[in-house]
Amino acid sequence: MNLIRKMVNSYSEEDAQFHYELKKLLNFSPRKINKYKKAFTHRSIQITDKKGIPINYERLEFLGDSILGSVIAAYLYKKVPEGSEGYLTKMRSKIVSRKHLNELGKDLNLIRFVKSNIDQAKAGDNIHGNIFEALIGAIYLDKGYKACQNFIKKNVIIPYVDIEKLEGKITSYKGLIIEWCQKKKKKYSFNTYEDSGNETVKHFSVKICIDGEQIAKGRATSKKKAEEQASKRVYFAFQKQINLT
């Protein structure tokens, strides 16, 4: 209670709300709140600082893009020891593709924070990926490289990076799990339901049971995504058995 009062006293109400939402998103308490404000300011706002330098997310996007690239490079280096330099380069390009970054930004609903003077429809799809990168830039300036690694791990690597899928070996984890259960005569169930909680974006949860035992859960912004996420977890839990069959 004291903490909340303190926050409200030092911040405007709008800032306090922004801080609260950011903290939920980032899983840590942001300190340099202005960096995050900048990360969500579109150039159409046309504001400048005391020195006349424009305040918008474009420079942070440059920074975040670079940090993201190096975190993904280090992840791939360790994850795929047999991958050649060419393979690693190709995989990283897929992960940090414009399309993929736009999806990531959309899934986190970052657009809700954006201040802009142009129509969202006019801004185009790329704004989602751009502010995702800018957010990583702001995290770097606020908390350093390690915090970026944690954020990227949680929001890019765990839910999305899937070497087998990116390589095109597995197109659907759900399909793979069902096929395996049928072959092995295992009873399976996918219990999928809407689970938006307090969030403005609709969310779905799923629980997968095999032979009566709950094996994995998933939660995402679409039924399909939640099911794929949970199925992937089942896959990794039974990976050896599945790969042998």
Place this chain on the structure above:
Amino acid sequence: MNLIRKMVNSYSEEDAQFHYELKKLLNFSPRKINKYKKAFTHRSIQITDKKGIPINYERLEFLGDSILGSVIAAYLYKKVPEGSEGYLTKMRSKIVSRKHLNELGKDLNLIRFVKSNIDQAKAGDNIHGNIFEALIGAIYLDKGYKACQNFIKKNVIIPYVDIEKLEGKITSYKGLIIEWCQKKKKKYSFNTYEDSGNETVKHFSVKICIDGEQIAKGRATSKKKAEEQASKRVYFAFQKQINLT
């Protein structure tokens, strides 16, 4: 003495020498010596690990390139607050250009560590830059991001990155200093001499005096570089006065 004996006992004599040379180069004591060996192994050596994965510097080059890019991005972001995203991108490209990286690798004489089955002349100039990047990859795996930042600061940013020069505003610091001294009727002298010490590569030192007072020193692998380095230091010492005239 005990430390040296311990090192000699656990390492082969060749490894101990490699460790000693590396430590001088890196300014810290490397732990994962095999990562550095890999960083200096050319693919022509054709060795593999237990799993049959080739041991050479190509994967480390991918990793180091990415880490270098992000360290330079963060440096430029902070150093040039007025630079647009396009400007920052262009400046980074210049700093991490193939030509520039080859120069960096050559100046550190990294080629002395390389194991290869092909003629050095055949390997081409790019090997110098490639192993420079691979070395950064090895430092990352051995000591983490912070150690890379320190290494890059010492070996790329301080001696080479010079925003004014990269922008083409200043082509020679020596020329600038001489011009300024003549204009201001200051007595100046460049005392340049060979100063290789125990190093295998020839080095030169220079002392610059203005009005009888020693202002700056420089040391590098050529007279010209040493003089530019020292002149740059004089420039920064008198920057305000020089820019006003």
